[in-house]
Amino acid sequence: MRLSPLTSLTLVALALLLAAPWVVYPAFLMKALCFALFAAAFNLLLGYAGLLSFGHAAFFGGAAYVTAHAAKVWGWPPELAILGGTLAAAALGLAMGALAIRRQGIYFAMTTLALAQMLFFLFLQAPFTGGEDGIQGVPQGRLLGLIDLGQPTDAYYAVLAIAALGHLALYRIVHSPFGQVLKAVRDNEARARSLGYEVDRYKLTAFVLSATLAGLAGGTKALVFQIATLTDVQWQMSGEVVLMTLLGGIGTVAGPAVGAFLSVGLESALATSGLPVPAVIGAVFIACVLVFRRGLVGEIGARLKIRL
Amino acid sequence: MTDPAMTDAPTVVPITDVVLETRGLTKSFRGFTAVRDLDFTVRRGTIHALIGPNGAGKTTVFNLLTKFLAPTSGHILHDGVDITAASPAAIARRGIGRSFQISATFPHLTALENVRVALQRRTPGRFHFWRPESTLAALNDRALALLAEVGLEARAQEPAGTLPYGAKKALEIATTLALDPDVLLLDEPLAGMGREDVARTAALIRRTAQKENGRRTVVMVEHNLGVVADLSDRITVLQRGEILAEGSYADIAADRAVREAYMGTGHA
Numbered sequence: 314m315r316l317s318p319l320t321s322l323t324l325v326a327l328a329l330l331l332a333a334p335w336v337v338y339p340a341f342l343m344k345a346l347c348f349a350l351f352a353a354a355f356n357l358l359l360g361y362a363g364l365l366s367f368g369h370a371a372f373f374g375g376a377a378y379v380t381a382h383a384a385k386v387w388g389w390p391p392e393l394a395i396l397g398g399t400l401a402a403a404a405l406g407l408a409m410g411a412l413a414i415r416r417q418g419i420y421f422a423m424t425t426l427a428l429a430q431m432l433f434f435l436f437l438q439a440p441f442t443g444g445e446d447g448i449q450g451v452p453q454g455r456l457l458g459l460i461d462l463g464q465p466t467d468a469y470y471a472v473l474a475i476a477a478l479g480h481l482a483l484y485r486i487v488h489s490p491f492g493q494v495l496k497a498v499r500d501n502e503a504r505a506r507s508l509g510y511e512v513d514r515y516k517l518t519a520f521v522l523s524a525t526l527a528g529l530a531g532g533t534k535a536l537v538f539q540i541a542t543l544t545d546v547q548w549q550m551s552g553e554v555v556l557m558t559l560l561g562g563i564g565t566v567a568g569p570a571v572g573a574f575l576s577v578g579l580e581s582a583l584a585t586s587g588l589p590v591p592a593v594i595g596a597v598f599i600a601c602v603l604v605f606r607r608g609l610v611g612e613i614g615a616r617l618k619i620r621l
Numbered sequence: 622m623t624d625p626a627m628t629d630a631p632t633v634v635p636i637t638d639v640v641l642e643t644r645g646l647t648k649s650f651r652g653f654t655a656v657r658d659l660d661f662t663v664r665r666g667t668i669h670a671l672i673g674p675n676g677a678g679k680t681t682v683f684n685l686l687t688k689f690l691a692p693t694s695g696h697i698l699h700d701g702v703d704i705t706a707a708s709p710a711a712i713a714r715r716g717i718g719r720s721f722q723i724s725a726t727f728p729h730l731t732a733l734e735n736v737r738v739a740l741q742r743r744t745p746g747r748f749h750f751w752r753p754e755s756t757l758a759a760l761n762d763r764a765l766a767l768l769a770e771v772g773l774e775a776r777a778q779e780p781a782g783t784l785p786y787g788a789k790k791a792l793e794i795a796t797t798l799a800l801d802p803d804v805l806l807l808d809e810p811l812a813g814m815g816r817e818d819v820a821r822t823a824a825l826i827r828r829t830a831q832k833e834n835g836r837r838t839v840v841m842v843e844h845n846l847g848v849v850a851d852l853s854d855r856i857t858v859l860q861r862g863e864i865l866a867e868g869s870y871a872d873i874a875a876d877r878a879v880r881e882a883y884m885g886t887g888h889a
């Protein structure tokens with residue numbers, strides 16, 4: 314049986330990730346995987362609906378807070394805590410999306426930013442969020458009663474499974490009948506309208522799906538790192554995910570993940586170097602955007618003429 | 622003795638012979654009136670051309686009819702139903718399909734996918750985000766047949782964005798036809814096409830109009846007067862947002878006001 318280039322590359326990546334904890338710290342890998350899923354979820358909107366959200370930290374961080382609170386205060390088991398965080402992100406996505414999609418382009422981006430900032434303020438002030446400290450010491454527990462999330466390697470494989478399922482879901486959405494309509498709306502909204510599509514409903518569905526998966530990433534991260542803080546909901550986080558996605562390649566399924574690994578990798582590699590990390594990452598970002606207009610994966614895909 | 626057709630046999634009378642109608646339609650843009658108090662009627666089953674010099678308001682009328690612009694005042698009726706307040710998507714679902722002056726395709730989708738996305742609108746699966754794309758394969762044959770009608774079957778797998786201009790226009794018509802519209806509004810369908818494409822597209826428009834037992838209506842804005850003369854049952858000449866003349870090509874060609882508008886005679 315001959316495998317398509319995409320399938321074979323996916324299998325290679327999966328094999329590498331399965332072997333990775335023997336070489337790389339699981340903590341680093343888990344962080345990268347959570348951001349990979351976050352960026353991939355964000356890319357569903359930017360790459361396939363043509364919507365630049367500048368408030369995606371609200372879903373990532375919002376889910377992190379809900380998951381952390383559910384696990385710590387209410388004592389929910391990990392799978393339910395993550396599910397709760399994910400559903401909260403979906404509800405938030407529905408509310409924010411319904412407001413934001415009424416506007417286009419820069420106004421859409423600014424609306425999402427403004428709404429996300431409102432949520433940030435709420436988490437800063439609300440009594441249950443721990444203010445500047447965030448929610449710390451979240452109990453990890455056993456996922457599905459089996460996998461001890463306190464064990465780094467076990468936790469890593471759990472995160473890998475969640476991230477893989479998330480990517481699979483995104484791949485399916487992009488390559489579904491709905492995904493076809495979404496791409497049509499992205500390419501030419503007026504034309505899609507003239508074919509009888511109520512484009513706002515498709516944009517809103519995409520927005521909610523994207524928020525949900527971003528929430529899954531945020532909830533997972535809160536649980537395995539035992540912490541939900543303001544860093545997860547502030548606007549820099551929304552910016553970071555844009556950066557990761559652009560770095561890897563907009564509108565490619567694998568691009569955001571590659572961008573996330575690159576970005577998290579650079580950050581941790583530079584952390585001990587004494588160099589000014591944001592400046593170095595900024596320079597790398599500018600270089601990448603200038604050299605690879607389609608992002609790393611997008612550029613490779615274009616050279617090899619395959620859809621990645 | 623009475624005519625039997627008048628008394629017996631309940632003859633099938635269409636809901637109305639008029640498929641599209643505007644009443645007192647006016648559109649102003651910041652003081653500039655692009656369309657003024659337009660009373661315009663299109664009869665079912667006809668090919669009706671809208672012509673006139675540049676800036677006469679033809680495209681504005683199109684955008685008003687398809688609700689891409691909201692009228693300043695006046696009403697639009699389709700099959701006798703007031704559609705003045707409907708959305709563009711709702712208009713399309715009523716069976717009014719349109720093409721755009723500047724070719725409107727989905728550039729990153731293949732030619733086949735462009736047509737298929739129009740076919741997909743009637744399927745329940747348009748919202749299914751959990752099912753694979755292969756569930757759409759059932760529509761491929763119909764999409765390919767539509768592409769063949771416009772001579773694009775060989776380019777079915779090419780992204781629409783890479784097609785030459787004439788092919789994009791043809792693809793747009795195929796996509797609009799996929800809606801199986803009751804009324805087809807074509808905004809300069811032949812603009813930018815080579816001679817061969819013009820002949821084929823004109824033939825396609827004629828063929829299209831004859832489908833549905835000749836009940837399908839085509840309204841087109843077109844500058845190619847040769848084709849307009851050849852295809853149209855009725856022609857409306859617009860000038861400065863108002864109807865200058867209306868009738869068959871022979872009527873129009875003989876009209877002094879029309880000749881003046883086109884030739885500029887009689888004006889300083």
